Amino acid sequence: MREIDVKLIAEKVRGLCIEANTDLGEDVLETFDRAMEKEESSLGIQILKELKENARIAKEEKAEIIAYEDLGPEAIRRLEVEDLPVFVVNDVRGNDLYIEGEKKFKRN
Numbered sequence: 001m002r003e004i005d006v007k008l009i010a011e012k013v014r015g016l017c018i019e020a021n022t023d024l025g026e027d028v029l030e031t032f033d034r035a036m037e038k039e040e041s042s043l044g045i046q047i048l049k050e051l052k053e054n055a056r057i058a059k060e061e062k063a064e065i066i067a068y069e070d071l072g073p074e075a076i077r078r079l080e081v082e083d084l085p086v087f088v089v090n091d092v093r094g095n096d097l098y099i100e101g102e103k104k105f106k107r108n
Helices: 006-022 026-038 042-061 067-076 095-106
Strands: 065-069 075-078
Touching: 006 065, 006 067, 026 042, 042 067
Parallel strands: none
Antiparallel strands: 065 075
16 A cells, blocks of 8 residues: 655645636636626626736736635735835834824824
8 A cells, every 4th residue: 555645645735726726717717707797786896807807917927825725816825016106104123104103293
């Protein structure tokens, strides 16, 4: 009888789950399109658009799932972004822009 390491099986299953959630087939994307055509609520249409966009990003950008992979499209992903304007609210020194800003402009 051949023995197989449980860690090997777990890693393979993990990889397959990630692939299943990041590389959706054309049939799934077409289903999103058909559902958008039939959907009556604007919120439902927006959600379907976001799901389709998430699928495109995951496929094209190869977004790495880092947590909650069982949630599928709602899993937490690591993304590499370019030209994204941001405000750093909490820095590595423990400074908090909200607190510092309030102190600076607070009236006594």
